Amino acid sequence: MPSGELASKTIHELRALLTAGAVSPRDLLDDVLARIDRLNPSLHAYLGVEPQRLRQQLEAQLAAIPAGRLRGIPITIKDNICIDGEETSCASRILAGFRPPYDATVIERLKQEGAVLIPRANMDEFAFGSSTENSAFGPTKNPRAARLDVVPGGSSGGSAAAVAADLAIAALGSDTGGSIRQPAAFCGIVGVKPTYGRVSRYGLVAFASSLDQIGPLAKDAQDAAILLSVIAGHDPRDSTSAPVGVPDYARELAQPVRGLSIGLPELPAEGQTDDVRRAIEEALRVFQQLGCRTARVALPHIDKAIAAYYIVATAEASSNLARYDGVQYGWRAPRGSGLRGQGSGQPPSPEPPAQSELIDMYLRTRTEGFGAESKRRILLGTYVLSQGYYEAYYLKGMKVRTLIKQDFDRALSRCDAILMPTSPTPPFRLGEKIHDPLQMYLSDIYTISANLAGVPALSMCCGATADGLPIGMQLLAAPFQEAVLLRLAHAYEQHTQWQTRRRALRRGD
């Protein structure tokens, strides 16, 4: 078999080949490792890969798990999901070298099914970003752009680029405001943000605890369904995980989509490009040909989603990131580094002069350990939570969140799924938005509300620009209706060429 052939296959294709004995898990891993060796230096999808360690892990897995739904399948893990003994840094200096002593629940479940885990998919530091340019260790490039001058999206940009370029068969990412869906759209693959509470967050390094969800990034809807079936379900270690039964999502794909209704919201068109608008119109025609009905729905508060989100999410982030102080784990600034002696650490009056060596260490560790975007979000979150501003910002943000959730409750009672773009624009160029944080935030306009409302959403490829860059569409459903999203995505894939086109574009890279 030619090099790269196995790495280009899906989980369900490989499962058939592996079960029939036509392919060995060792050959599969070697093929993926050869791709990584050749392409990762330019793509930087991974922060570091240890081939020998992965081969040992495969042998251990094959011996321990005689049969599993993911036996021998290489799956990459975003750098914010804890794997026992593997470096998990959230692409931040402040966690550089941190090796958690336990597995996240999703990792435990993947291991039980025999998966081979490739750690350290690159990301925006602490998942703060929409381009992976905020990684402390350098950006990931979008493999779909021939000149590698385009962002893969973010924050799960490493996961998405790895799957799109066949450096992994599938991936896990996390989504707080679009961090699975937008990179999936930018790299032309399928990404699912499950319902809040569908997947355990135990072992996911927290960004915004009321918004974060772990989900799959995959080459097609069937693979996403297989992965979601493995990772979803109640976990006593996460008190926010929902005690709701998990369907066999892969089996649900066979259900017909005829008669399902697709809701079309009126969206703020500001910043939406013509090629995105046309691709969504074209996708709607496909669903109509498949027998779906359409319904107009209203989401009157969606234009306020970004403002509400950047209050709620930064407030939660600032308290979650308070734990990084250089004491119990992670990185500590060495003695005498930084700005000490210039009076810069002095608390502004009327704060008491609480200077001590310990506080000085906190200040140096956090100032040198966090990147620019992390500092912005910590400051914003600390500000909106502080005395005198709490009601005007944080309380207001939580109230507008209620209105957004009510919008979705109403809209999703009138249709089975809402269709909209994943991003208002096709993938943008490296450096295009990185110096203007507000512009970067605005690019999340269509993804953020699903997190505020807690509803599941799926992104997949539905078109391409004249340059061949992918355009993504997003489907959203009522809580715990992931199966409807996956069915629609699967039916769409069977009747369009975007899936095969994705493969054709990758050949010869």
Add this chain to the structure above:
Amino acid sequence: MNVISPEVVKQVAWLARLRLEGQALDQLAAQLDDILQYVQQLQAVPTDAVEPTSHVLPLANVLRPDKRRACLSQEAVVRLAPAAQPPFVKVPKVIET
């Protein structure tokens, strides 16, 4: 009209245990001001009769049996500290002598 001044940003930075000085402080203050200006649009949304949402799931009082379970060993945890003298974590001096 600025929503947030560099002086306030500096005060907030102290609360968050971050050091900000000079150009970095001014640049961050300007960016935060941009973002907070944008966020002001929420003030136009009537919310007097709206309850805040801190959490989307209708879960309350999640309980479990009060049973002893295994946890991480002291050794495994202390090993993670950037400075340690097992079984202790080392920190800079906190008591003036």
